[in-house]
Amino acid sequence: MNAPLVVVDGLEKWFPVRGSGLFASRARLRALDGVSLTVGRGEVVGVVGESGSGKTTLGRAVLRLLVPNAGRILFDGVDITNLSRRALRPIRPRMQLVFQDPFASLNPRMTVRGIVGAPLTVHRQVSRAEHAVAVGEALELVGLPPGAAERYPHEFSGGQRQRIGIARALILRPDFLVADEPVSALDVSIQAQVINLLLELQSRLSLAILFIAHDLAVVGHISDRIAVMYLGRIVELGPTREVLSHPLHPYTEALFAAAPVPDPRRRGRRALLTGDIPSPIAPPSGCAFRTRCRYALPACAEARPEFREKQPGHFAACIRDDLTLGPSAQGAHQ
Amino acid sequence: MPDSDPALLQVEELSVRFRAEAGMLTAVDRLSFELRRGETLAIVGESGSGKSVTSLALMRLLPPPPGCEVSGRVLLRPSNSHDGGGGGVDLLGLAPEQMRQVRGNRIAMVFQEPMTSLNPVHPIGAQIAEALVYHRRISRAVALEAAVDLLERVGIPEPRRRLASYPHQLSGGMRQRVMIAIALSCDPDVLIADEPTTALDVTIQAQILELLADLQRQSGMAVIFITHNLGVVAEIADRVLVLYAGRVMEQASVLQLFDYPLNPYTTGLLASVPVLDPTAPTRQGLHAIPGNVPDPQRLPAGCAFHPRCAHAVAGRCDTAVPAVEAADGGHLVRCVRWREIHQPETVP
Numbered sequence: 015m016n017a018p019l020v021v022v023d024g025l026e027k028w029f030p031v032r033g034s035g036l037f038a039s040r041a042r043l044r045a046l047d048g049v050s051l052t053v054g055r056g057e058v059v060g061v062v063g064e065s066g067s068g069k070t071t072l073g074r075a076v077l078r079l080l081v082p083n084a085g086r087i088l089f090d091g092v093d094i095t096n097l098s099r100r101a102l103r104p105i106r107p108r109m110q111l112v113f114q115d116p117f118a119s120l121n122p123r124m125t126v127r128g129i130v131g132a133p134l135t136v137h138r139q140v141s142r143a144e145h146a147v148a149v150g151e152a153l154e155l156v157g158l159p160p161g162a163a164e165r166y167p168h169e170f171s172g173g174q175r176q177r178i179g180i181a182r183a184l185i186l187r188p189d190f191l192v193a194d195e196p197v198s199a200l201d202v203s204i205q206a207q208v209i210n211l212l213l214e215l216q217s218r219l220s221l222a223i224l225f226i227a228h229d230l231a232v233v234g235h236i237s238d239r240i241a242v243m244y245l246g247r248i249v250e251l252g253p254t255r256e257v258l259s260h261p262l263h264p265y266t267e268a269l270f271a272a273a274p275v276p277d278p279r280r281r282g283r284r285a286l287l288t289g290d291i292p293s294p295i296a297p298p299s300g301c302a303f304r305t306r307c308r309y310a311l312p313a314c315a316e317a318r319p320e321f322r323e324k325q326p327g328h329f330a331a332c333i334r335d336d337l338t339l340g341p342s343a344q345g346a347h348q
Numbered sequence: 349m350p351d352s353d354p355a356l357l358q359v360e361e362l363s364v365r366f367r368a369e370a371g372m373l374t375a376v377d378r379l380s381f382e383l384r385r386g387e388t389l390a391i392v393g394e395s396g397s398g399k400s401v402t403s404l405a406l407m408r409l410l411p412p413p414p415g416c417e418v419s420g421r422v423l424l425r426p427s428n429s430h431d432g433g434g435g436g437v438d439l440l441g442l443a444p445e446q447m448r449q450v451r452g453n454r455i456a457m458v459f460q461e462p463m464t465s466l467n468p469v470h471p472i473g474a475q476i477a478e479a480l481v482y483h484r485r486i487s488r489a490v491a492l493e494a495a496v497d498l499l500e501r502v503g504i505p506e507p508r509r510r511l512a513s514y515p516h517q518l519s520g521g522m523r524q525r526v527m528i529a530i531a532l533s534c535d536p537d538v539l540i541a542d543e544p545t546t547a548l549d550v551t552i553q554a555q556i557l558e559l560l561a562d563l564q565r566q567s568g569m570a571v572i573f574i575t576h577n578l579g580v581v582a583e584i585a586d587r588v589l590v591l592y593a594g595r596v597m598e599q600a601s602v603l604q605l606f607d608y609p610l611n612p613y614t615t616g617l618l619a620s621v622p623v624l625d626p627t628a629p630t631r632q633g634l635h636a637i638p639g640n641v642p643d644p645q646r647l648p649a650g651c652a653f654h655p656r657c658a659h660a661v662a663g664r665c666d667t668a669v670p671a672v673e674a675a676d677g678g679h680l681v682r683c684v685r686w687r688e689i690h691q692p693e694t695v696p
Binding site: 058064065068126171172173174185201202203204205206207209213214216217229230231232234237238254255258261268269270271272273274275276277278279280281284286287288290291303341 | 395396519520522549550551552553554555557558576577578579580581582583585602603606616617618620621622623624625626627628630631632633634635636637638640641643656665
């Protein structure tokens with residue numbers, strides 16, 4: 015068995031929060047609160063969670079676009095946690111990012127050739143001819159015509175722009191891609207195209223992908239394993255089918271219950287979460303989810319629940335082993 | 349109208365055209381539909397389908413000519429069928445001052461982004477009271493009391509204390525509840541909700557959908573729910589209108605639409621929605637509609653969907669815009685081939 019391509023171990027990232035008052039500057043927003051995760055070579059790991067769960071921060075930290083406050087990040091066996099910019103340079107081409115918003119992430123003054131070829135210009139000494147060939151190949155890879163190279167982003171639709179973003183991410187032939195909500199800004203009929211394209215490229219290029227999304231159904235379609243995040247922690251991690259059919263954390267169950275079902279005969283009768291996600295500046299003691307959890311016990315407030323392997327390869331941070339959780343919430347009992 | 353119980357809102361041949369560089373651009377093309385009391389009509393479409401422009405046209409919130417031209421009729425009938433019969437007023441014919449009496453009063457609207465729809469420099473209590481003071485001509489103090497009740501109805505804890513809160517002190521879900529409270533303040537007959545849950549997390553979306561359904565049950569108001577999310581449609585709609593490039597593609601009850609979609613666009617849209625299925629193999633591709641949503645400045649000739657449609661036939665689908673045809677049970681479809689497509693034994 016090969017060692018995983020990416021290993022994240024006990025990662026913490028906090029941001030200082032400026033407030034008013036004498037002691038306000040001491041407040042910290044815990045965006046990542048002890049996250050551990052691996053991504054195997056050619057594996058797709060989905061990360062789901064609501065806004066404020068820390069999923070975007072995780073993606074940026076893994077790519078070392080942020081410096082974590084604690085914990086370690088290994089990329090292909092190399093500890094990159096504290097590497098300098100210069101030391102990171104040879105590793106950067108192997109890890110790339112696809113952004114959420116295809117309107118904001120492409121420079122409107124650059125041609126598609128300039129945008130897609132920018133990583134080449136930065137990382138490789140290539141001739142003009144080699145540059146043109148590589149851009150042509152990258153465009154072909156994502157299903158755009160060669161003529162697209164001379165045009166500007168505004169001439170393309172949202173789905174095509176996302177293809178341009180993917181071509182830019184792939185032109186250096188990375189091993190690892192972080193895709194941060196790559197389809198949530200797209201129209202429904204276009205989302206499916208981009209998901210299919212990512213799946214196809216993933217298997218053709220045996221890419222490892224950290225696929226970040228808030229939509230459990232989208233993540234379920236594309237991922238080998240799913241990590242569920244809540245308030246800066248991973249609360250559940252396991253093989254996709256296991257997580258979808260036998261969730262082990264009440265928050266995962268609640269996400270299922272909240273997802274609208276495209277079947278008008280299966281309306282209503284769901285156990286909804288009450289309230290909002292608590293502030294990451296002052297998260298609840300013990301289990302961070304306990305304030306919204308229908309199964310919470312007094313003990314849940316006392317200690318942070320251990321992230322345990324409850325089933326082979328299937329981890330959850332919940333002290334209750336007596337629950338039968340289900341995707342349909344009706345199967346759940348107190 | 350021959351119907352014994354005329355619709356509360358009747359939209360006839362509504363068209364909206366904008367002035368663009370290359371001449372007039374049709375954003376909504378002869379749209380007709382009805383809305384009954386207590387009913388939820390979902391208007392579904394992708395970007396450029398005209399769904400939001402439709403809602404702004406109904407509210408008379410579009411810019412005046414010559415930048416924008418609105419034609420057709422939007423009949424709003426009295427809320428009680430016994431007071432005045434079937435007459436109603438054409439909202440498009442009202443003077444701005446008359447429309448101001450209707451807007452926020454008989455028709456109210458909830459927008460997608462609650463942060464930009466609320467005024468950041470006023471406390472929410474004052475913003476809720478504003479509509480009441482204007483439409484009901486009551487004092488500010490009485491209106492603020494009513495605002496407490498409204499906040500309670502939309503499920504905001506400690507409503508009296510919250511009156512003094514500013515929008516930035518509330519979460520996205522709470523802000524959307526405030527927007528709903530404002531919309532409900534004058535007991536509207538029609539609530540237009542334009543992607544009200546799109547900016548929210550899925551757990552908060554579920555709360556807001558449930559709240560809207562409860563409020564509708566209590567008040568009997570009719571709701572026009574504009575969305576791109578077919579999962580949400582399945583949760584809340586009684587009837588559905590599918591728009592594409594400014595035209596109705598299909599209109600049906602929610603069960604008809606999900607059980608027997610007749611337009612290939614609807615079929616494709618339904619098939620492209622990822623479904624949570626624990627038994628399905630992972631890394632499974634989705635059914636995708638090829639091509640792109642058309643640019644409203646360069647609409648394809650004939651059926652606007654034909655370049656992306658697997659059933660399109662040259663000479664039939666790319667010549668004239670298909671008419672809307674009636675299928676069984678009030679099901680309407682705009683497709684010249686819907687009968688053939690749904691009878692696989694006949695050779696096309």
